[in-house]
Amino acid sequence: MTVNSDGLSAQQIAQAVAGGKLSAIDATEAALARIAKYDSVLNSFTDITADRARAKARAVGAAVAAGQKVGPLAGVPFAVKNLFDVKGLATRAGSKINRDLAPSPRDATLIERMEAAGAVLVGALNMGEYAYDFTGENVHDGPSCNPHDPTRMTGGSSGGSGSAVGGALVPIALGSDTNGSIRVPSSFCGVFGLKPTYGRLSRARSFPFVASLDHLGPLARNVGDLALAYDAMQGPDADDAACTTRPVEPVAPLLAKGVDGLRVAVAGGYFQKNVFPEAVEAVARIAKALNATKTVEIPEAARARAAAYVITTTEGASLHLDRLRQRPNDFDPAVRDRLIAGAMVPAPLVDRAQKFRRWFRARVLELFQSVDVIIAPATPCIAPKLGQVTFTLDGVELPVRANIGIHTQPISFIGLPVVAVPVPLEPMPIGVQIIAAPWREDIALRVAHALDRMGAAAAPAPRGLS
Amino acid sequence: MTTENPLDNYIDAVAKALALPVEEAWRPAVRANLEVSLRLARLVDEFPLPDETEPASVYTA
Numbered sequence: 001m002t003v004n005s006d007g008l009s010a011q012q013i014a015q016a017v018a019g020g021k022l023s024a025i026d027a028t029e030a031a032l033a034r035i036a037k038y039d040s041v042l043n044s045f046t047d048i049t050a051d052r053a054r055a056k057a058r059a060v061g062a063a064v065a066a067g068q069k070v071g072p073l074a075g076v077p078f079a080v081k082n083l084f085d086v087k088g089l090a091t092r093a094g095s096k097i098n099r100d101l102a103p104s105p106r107d108a109t110l111i112e113r114m115e116a117a118g119a120v121l122v123g124a125l126n127m128g129e130y131a132y133d134f135t136g137e138n139v140h141d142g143p144s145c146n147p148h149d150p151t152r153m154t155g156g157s158s159g160g161s162g163s164a165v166g167g168a169l170v171p172i173a174l175g176s177d178t179n180g181s182i183r184v185p186s187s188f189c190g191v192f193g194l195k196p197t198y199g200r201l202s203r204a205r206s207f208p209f210v211a212s213l214d215h216l217g218p219l220a221r222n223v224g225d226l227a228l229a230y231d232a233m234q235g236p237d238a239d240d241a242a243c244t245t246r247p248v249e250p251v252a253p254l255l256a257k258g259v260d261g262l263r264v265a266v267a268g269g270y271f272q273k274n275v276f277p278e279a280v281e282a283v284a285r286i287a288k289a290l291n292a293t294k295t296v297e298i299p300e301a302a303r304a305r306a307a308a309y310v311i312t313t314t315e316g317a318s319l320h321l322d323r324l325r326q327r328p329n330d331f332d333p334a335v336r337d338r339l340i341a342g343a344m345v346p347a348p349l350v351d352r353a354q355k356f357r358r359w360f361r362a363r364v365l366e367l368f369q370s371v372d373v374i375i376a377p378a379t380p381c382i383a384p385k386l387g388q389v390t391f392t393l394d395g396v397e398l399p400v401r402a403n404i405g406i407h408t409q410p411i412s413f414i415g416l417p418v419v420a421v422p423v424p425l426e427p428m429p430i431g432v433q434i435i436a437a438p439w440r441e442d443i444a445l446r447v448a449h450a451l452d453r454m455g456a457a458a459a460p461a462p463r464g465l466s
Numbered sequence: 467m468t469t470e471n472p473l474d475n476y477i478d479a480v481a482k483a484l485a486l487p488v489e490e491a492w493r494p495a496v497r498a499n500l501e502v503s504l505r506l507a508r509l510v511d512e513f514p515l516p517d518e519t520e521p522a523s524v525y526t527a
Binding site for chain 1: 476477480481484485486487488489492495496497499500502503504506507509510511513515519520521522523
């Protein structure tokens, strides 16, 4: 064994493991050592599944030694947001209340699929309570911290996922995205994140938030790894009512096709308002790299964001109604008060939001007749300081929490596939959304891969860890 | 006095209908959140849609 797995991509680890140049157990021990060394700074993990990881790694090693074919993620350590069911753990979903649940009898579908491809689960990750969060802060477990500056937010709600990948503790993490919860931490932590088309990846045995809008997806340090994980997780699943019956459509073999022939436009109007200079700079760099000179107007984006907000707060309230009645003092008070208010929104307004969703979807699909890709900011700013409540934009003081997701919400509202790509600005990275038509993850990932290859997008080495 | 805000009567009525506890200490935050939710819901409400519009949540048998 001659290879040190620190700093290797998932693809490199899998190739080295399959080729006998690196043992899966060494790759696993290295990940556990990185977690032991750095997670006191990052606070990204809430559970470390070391025994399980070692057992899985040994099984992969035995398969390699026996000359058996191993999967495309052989020996690759990964971790999951703690709303995924992990066999033997209570699925806490960032809460205090869920710690009283019985241990999960079975892994989430996506964990099963990652492990079927040879990946090794090393733990579960910190997140905002019940995923109703854009900051990565958690009153019960403490905030996950930004790997480039631990005094700053990771973004949320998949904060631990952004932190663990941005800090290079694991090459791949899984998260969830209802209104931006993969794309926001990807932006703040400087990593690539894929929010697939709504219904593409099974949500079976993950703790829900907003059934109409919940998505699961991977975060990684390069697009090849993102595609590898995504391909391993695709496929129908009867255990998720929203999961597509479309066959698996692998994207990894398509990445090298490049961007020639693709029509790329920048989102105008709403997406160019309420942004800090760093977000403007990041979008400009990506537009330049892609020779995108055209601008498209996504109609009624502000109303789309409003409708997403209404559906989120009301479906979230419905989900938690009994817990709000029985254990209100065990919630993060900020989450509780939002959910109680959500329970009080009159039903016709929710129905109208769902009707508007269908109208908005039809208008945006029309746009995709003349463009293949739309680029937009992932967040209006770089990661704010932990605990920061407001920021000032154009002389106006605005609440941080409510404004972090303004550019992601209208997109997930209609389930479009998006890759958040990190632009390595100084002193902090910031993400840009690469948005494609429904079921065209291949296009978003091809564009992201091209940006990755040309260096316009890149996951910077963690600057906050030494 | 909290009862001066008309939304407080609404909060009291809905909390009672849903058997939701709302302690006085939480009321200002609940009210502030509800004001935001209703403001955003109004933005959607104001948008005219054809009567035939199906909600996105329509069920497929």
